[in-house]
Amino acid sequence: MHSSLTLTESQATSMIAHAQHALPNEACGLLGGKSGHVSTVYPGTNSEHSPIRYLLDPIDQFNAMKTIDQSGEDLIGIFHSHPKGVAIPSEIDITQAYYPKATYVILARHNEKDWYMRAYYLVEGHINEVRIRRLNTQHTILEIDNRTN
Numbered sequence: 281m282h283s284s285l286t287l288t289e290s291q292a293t294s295m296i297a298h299a300q301h302a303l304p305n306e307a308c309g310l311l312g313g314k315s316g317h318v319s320t321v322y323p324g325t326n327s328e329h330s331p332i333r334y335l336l337d338p339i340d341q342f343n344a345m346k347t348i349d350q351s352g353e354d355l356i357g358i359f360h361s362h363p364k365g366v367a368i369p370s371e372i373d374i375t376q377a378y379y380p381k382a383t384y385v386i387l388a389r390h391n392e393k394d395w396y397m398r399a400y401y402l403v404e405g406h407i408n409e410v411r412i413r414r415l416n417t418q419h420t421i422l423e424i425d426n427r428t429n
């Protein structure tokens with residue numbers, strides 16, 4: 281587990297665009313990366329097509345997991361949106377959190393089009409908030425360079 285989840289601004293923007301596009305329903309997807317750093321956003325279809333719950337389409341999940349595996353990433357996050365609610369895990373989110381190592385990111389709206397996000401570890405019914413760090417692309421490139429040296 282990592283105490284923070286690091287995203288670039290463009291990754292955050294693509295998650296928000298996916299959430300906005302799915303309105304009025306919840307959106308969902310996966311985050312691939314390493315050590316708390318997101319490298320790829322995998323938007324998926326909410327096969328529930330519901331404004332209050334989500335189930336990532338099994339084919340989208342299979343394809344994303346395959347790509348994550350092949351590119352040497354880990355599944356580090358699962359994101360979904362709360363179009364009408366706040367960015368706090370619901371009872372269903374807590375009971376259906378099957379990936380204790382993943383960070384659960386929830387997007388919610390300040391208003392019609394401004395979204396914010398919060399992240400959590402959901403383990404055995406406990407909610408632990410994880411800090412989200414948003415970096416611009418330049419910083420991310422520098423961090424990746426440092427890690428490979």
Ligand SMILES: [Zn+2]
Pocket residue numbers: 360361362369370373386
């Ligand atoms: Zn939820």
